[in-house]
Amino acid sequence: MNEVVDKALRGMALLKVSNIRHWTDRTFSFAAERPAGFRFRSGEFAMIGLMVEGKPLLRAYSIASPAWADHLEFYSIKVDDGPLTSRLQKIAEGDEIVMRPKPVGTLVHDALLPAKRLFLFSTGTGIAPFASVIREPETYERFDEVILTQTCRDAGELDYGHALVREIREDELLSEVVGDKLRFLATTTREPSEVMGRMTDWIRDGRLAEATGAPLSPETDRVMICGSMAMLQEHKALCEEAGMIEGSNSEPGHFVIEKAFVD
Ligand code: A2P
Numbered sequence: 409m410n411e412v413v414d415k416a417l418r419g420m421a422l423l424k425v426s427n428i429r430h431w432t433d434r435t436f437s438f439a440a441e442r443p444a445g446f447r448f449r450s451g452e453f454a455m456i457g458l459m460v461e462g463k464p465l466l467r468a469y470s471i472a473s474p475a476w477a478d479h480l481e482f483y484s485i486k487v488d489d490g491p492l493t494s495r496l497q498k499i500a501e502g503d504e505i506v507m508r509p510k511p512v513g514t515l516v517h518d519a520l521l522p523a524k525r526l527f528l529f530s531t532g533t534g535i536a537p538f539a540s541v542i543r544e545p546e547t548y549e550r551f552d553e554v555i556l557t558q559t560c561r562d563a564g565e566l567d568y569g570h571a572l573v574r575e576i577r578e579d580e581l582l583s584e585v586v587g588d589k590l591r592f593l594a595t596t597t598r599e600p601s602e603v604m605g606r607m608t609d610w611i612r613d614g615r616l617a618e619a620t621g622a623p624l625s626p627e628t629d630r631v632m633i634c635g636s637m638a639m640l641q642e643h644k645a646l647c648e649e650a651g652m653i654e655g656s657n658s659e660p661g662h663f664v665i666e667k668a669f670v671d
Pocket of ligand 1: 638
């Protein structure tokens with residue numbers, strides 16, 4: 409390795425990629441080696457990317473695998489002219505990604521006060537951190553009900569979430585931990601499907617309260633939100649209207665938000 413690249417990589421880990429899966433023409437997932445000693449909390453993100461012209465090109469990616477897993481998993485959008493994803497979508501088995509091994513994030517249990525129900529609201533690839541959280545046993549120790557929602561334009565984009573929930577139900581150990589506490593509410597907005605509509609609209613018009621038994625309340629519920637900036641702002645306003653207070657790692661509260669990866 410030449411000196412310039414060597415310098416650019418200081419503090420970074422190079423991780424071999426495997427299990428690449430293209431879910432739709434807009435989304436794909438892959439696994440990467442977990443460096444020895446790399447610890448993170450389920451729901452956190454790390455900076456990952458590729459070496460481009462001798463320099464690391466990094467973006468924040470939620471780690472979709474749970475903290476106990478021996479590999480790291482990522483779920484990504486493909487943006488044709490996106491500086492990173494236009495390249496990352498072409499990775500092949502055995503190629504290497506770069507990671508800065510300093511995980512951070514607010515979609516973690518430490519940022520939420522105890523309660524009865526946990527709502528995980530996502531759109532598109534915003535489901536990634538929740539793929540980690542719903543496979544984390546602590547989630548089911550802390551909450552009686554876990555309601556994951558994902559809203560996408562098309563039904564095909566919901567396949568990743570459906571496969572994930574199926575995997576949990578078929579896993580001998582996890583299914584025992586999860587029991588009947590996990591629910592997945594998957595909706596589309598553009599392609600007709602069984603269940604349609606933005607979750608923000610479901611909250612406003614009472615469909616979510618009807619589907620889950622009660623409206624959002626700071627007394628009983630905690631919320632994690634991950635999606636686009638506009639989606640986060642709308643969900644945040646709805647949480648605040650319900651009387652909820654935003655939490656952080658230093659001051660746990662009723663809801664937490666994080667922007668999903670964009671390009
Ligand atoms: P819609 O089709 O009505 O725009 P995108 O692929 O653009 O990131 O969108 C992913 C999903 O998020 C789409 O189903 C989209 O619905 C929905 N969405 C977009 N903006 C918001 C918002 N402000 N609040 C809730 N859902 C949103």
